[in-house]
Amino acid sequence: MPKIDIRQVSVGFGSGRARAQALDGIDATLQSGLFTIISGPSGSGETSLLSVIGAILSPDSGSVHIEGVDVTHLDSRKRAIFRREYIGYVFQLFRLMPALSAEENIRLSLELRRKPSDRRRAITALELVGLADKAHLRPRQMSGGEQQRVAVARAIAHDPMVILADEPTASLDTANGLNVTKLLAELAQDSRRIVVVVTHDPRVLPFARRTISMKDGRIVTG
């Protein structure tokens, strides 16, 4: 069963008196098959933790082991390779390419990840989020909820081991937020997959199988 081992991870930004400690000695183990929520007051370090887990941000100290690899000790090139192989991201502002259709957004992601980027594979991913009939539409032709579901499809198209979502419902109305949350919760039921969601949205919390609360760069509960 895949897991993520986070040990004594600390991250600070700035220097001198302006230095802010975003993460302060975080220890946690994230397991597959659980819909894990990280929450806390704004600025408590959840997004920084997501960046470290996602091999985007290197911590000042500590380690993050995913599948036996300490991602904190990889150089930027290897971190990029790791991200494209193991991680799927869902962002608060969707971050779809406006010039590409839903299908093309997924195919671009697959192409960047050196996976077969044929149309069929993209449509299969869109079918999983119920948007196969809107494959040809560009982001601006879709609602926010639909765009976020395309972002989820993009995140899962290459069948990653880890899905990281940052405030996935923050830009969505109640109904669409609920749809996306259910979708992520369903994906988390796969025992081969680790799904971690950072959110302040109380609507998401009931779906969590594990909730990690953070404050001032530390884990308070969970």
Next chain:
Amino acid sequence: MRRSASDGNHESIRLNAFLEGPFSVTVLFGEMKFTLAVRNLLRSGGRLWVSLFGIVFATFLMGLQGSLLFSFTRAASRIVDAVSADLLVVAKGTPTFDYVSPIPERYATLALGVDGVANVGRGIVGWVPIQRPNGDRTLVLLVGVESSFRGQLPGLFDLATAQGRSDRGLAVDATDAETLQFTDNSPAVQIGSRRGYFVAQVNGFSSFIGSPYVFTKYTDARQYLGFNDDQVSVLFLQVEPSHDPIAVRNALRARLSDVDVWTRSELAQKSRQFWLMQTGAGAALSLAAILGFFIGLVVVAQTIYSITADNIEEFATMKAIGASNTEVRLVVLIQSLICGVIGGSVGLLLVRPFSTIARAAVTWLTVPTFIYFLVGFAMILLCAGASLIASRPAVAIDPGRVFRA
């Protein structure tokens, strides 16, 4: 105007048709990266037009200035290139064929004594004023070469005979005929202190220095220029096929130490260098071509840079997903190359029609085919350079910003 979904569909189908095939651009760049690059370029609106205009201008300038440089170079050695000789003997220190000085005619006999010299011909070349029918005077370079050595130079004997003249015939390039007021009704002119008769207009010998070339028979040139019988301007040597011209040249240099002996290509090169380097004309033409390159580079780099900056969030997303710096640069390179191919093609297409118009003033201007390939290659270099500059913000972008709302 809002675009419909079907518009997007049709555009996608058209683009896909272009992208398919084993040798398509998608094989080189990746289909979706190429699609993204093209679409973002098309979305950039005015910036795309600025970039295209800059490239059209830069390409046109490079093509035209390159053609001018080539044509000037060729014109500078046109007479030397035309004669039928392996070696030429001129006065010591002669910088160019256009500025030859008299040398003793006896060197012809001395040259024949060198092993490997098969034949020696004589040429009389010099500057002389022609008085036009209206009384104006024009300085011309009079060229007279013994007929068996004239090569591609106008055959005055035949041209004069065709006009019923046996001597004192003159030929001038058609583009200079108007300058000299040469018409069928008034063929007589005063050349030096003698009378001469225009018998023909020829092609391919237009002057690049303002003073026309005028061709005449060798014996007439001697009279027009007032050369003594023991003087010539240049000797034309033909080398026996069994001998190496360079070896014969060296032997002649050893024997004739107070004149210069050059192979035809050497004197042609020397003449080109003189006009290009000594006069600054080459530097001026080269500078304009180089300037065109850098104008294009700056315009394309600046435009693509701003398009890249506009799409910086997309590049951050690509990097967060796992795109390498090479892939990020590739997207920018594709945009740059598209601008280069479209703008460059239009710019090059304009060179020939414009040069046709310009030939009214610059009569020796030609556009060689190789200039298209040369400028095309320069455009690829330009686009690659511009994309390297323009891709810097995209490469430097922190993928971590994808988490910031």
